[in-house]
Amino acid sequence: MPISTYSELTAAIADFLNRGDLTAAIPSFVALAEADIQRRLRHWKMEKRATGTLDTQFSVTPSDWVETMRFYLTEGSTSPLTLISHDDLLDRKSLMANQSGKPQYYVMTGSQFEYYPVPDAEYVAELVYISRVPALSEASPQNWLLTDSPDIYLYGSLMHSAPYLKDDERIATWAELYSSGIEKMNETSDRARYSGRGLKMKTKGY
Numbered sequence: 001m002p003i004s005t006y007s008e009l010t011a012a013i014a015d016f017l018n019r020g021d022l023t024a025a026i027p028s029f030v031a032l033a034e035a036d037i038q039r040r041l042r043h044w045k046m047e048k049r050a051t052g053t054l055d056t057q058f059s060v061t062p063s064d065w066v067e068t069m070r071f072y073l074t075e076g077s078t079s080p081l082t083l084i085s086h087d088d089l090l091d092r093k094s095l096m097a098n099q100s101g102k103p104q105y106y107v108m109t110g111s112q113f114e115y116y117p118v119p120d121a122e123y124v125a126e127l128v129y130i131s132r133v134p135a136l137s138e139a140s141p142q143n144w145l146l147t148d149s150p151d152i153y154l155y156g157s158l159m160h161s162a163p164y165l166k167d168d169e170r171i172a173t174w175a176e177l178y179s180s181g182i183e184k185m186n187e188t189s190d191r192a193r194y195s196g197r198g199l200k201m202k203t204k205g206y
Contacts, residue, residue, distance in 0.1 A: 003150035006030075006141040013157050022164060026157070030136060033156030033178075037145070038066055038132050040182050041152075043189040045144050048131040054103055054123045058112045064131040071106065071113075075124040081106050081115070089116055152181040 003012050010026045047069065050062055054073075071081040084092075084105045092105070093116065101117035103125075108114075134143040136153075146153055155178035162171050 003154060004142065004147065006136040006138060006146075009136065009146065009150065009153055009157070012154055013161075016154070016158055017161060017165070019164075022161070025161075025164060029157040029160045030153070032160035033153060034133065034135055036156060036160070037152065037182070041133065041145075041185060042130060043145075043185055044193050045148075045189075046130050046133065048129055050127045050129070052125060052127075054115060054119045054125050055121070057118045058109070058114050061108075061111050061113060062127070062129065062131070064134075066130040066132055068127065068129050070126075070128040072126060073103065073123050074126050079104075081125070083107070084116075089114070092116055149181055149185055152178065152185065155181060 001008070001012050001015065003009050009030065013026050013029060014023065046066070048062070048064070051074070052059070068083070071083075073079045073081065079102075081103060082105050084107055086107055086109075089105065089107050096117070099117050100120040102121075103115040103117060103119055103123060105116045106113045107116075133145050134140060136143060136146060155174045158174040159171065159178050162168075165171060
């Protein structure tokens with residue numbers, strides 16, 4: 001059975017479960033699998049780049065933000081923004097009287113970035129971050145992960161059917177296959193990202 005769309009995925013889950021009373025619950029199994037995927041999968045296809053202007057103390061994280069990889073100012077000479085703790089931020093504010101200037105540090109405050117010093121002008125910044133895998137639904141039936149690794153979606157969804165299938169001996173197998181799929185995707189991403197490192201061009205001397 002091909003699994004390339006959301007409807008094909010839910011049909012495959014129903015076929016594996018072989019129970020007629022779970023049709024309404026299957027979308028929840030998929031959603032639970034996606035929540036776990038966001039926590040465990042780190043693939044280069046999840047990496048995104050966003051640019052913007054820092055001109056206030058706070059700015060909202062991108063709606064699909066999961067974690068920051070790099071954050072830096074690009075105006076003039078590139079300079080990184082360093083992540084610090086809230087305690088460090090309070091110490092700096094206390095020592096420097098909450099000064100304004102060119103931002104050098106940031107902290108996460110809820111779903112916002114908070115900068116220090118508070119920007120005293122407009123500064124162009126670039127954020128490279130891990131984004132969420134786009135959620136599947138009837139309205140959005142495909143994404144890159146379902147195309148690349150339908151097994152992760154299938155076994156992850158089956159694994160999260162456990163509350164309904166308490167004594168199903170297949171659950172351990174599904175969990176193992178799901179974890180293996182995540183691990184292999186992460187390994188594949190690492191190989192793709194670092195495959196060119198260490199290579200040197202040889203030039204012919206005359």
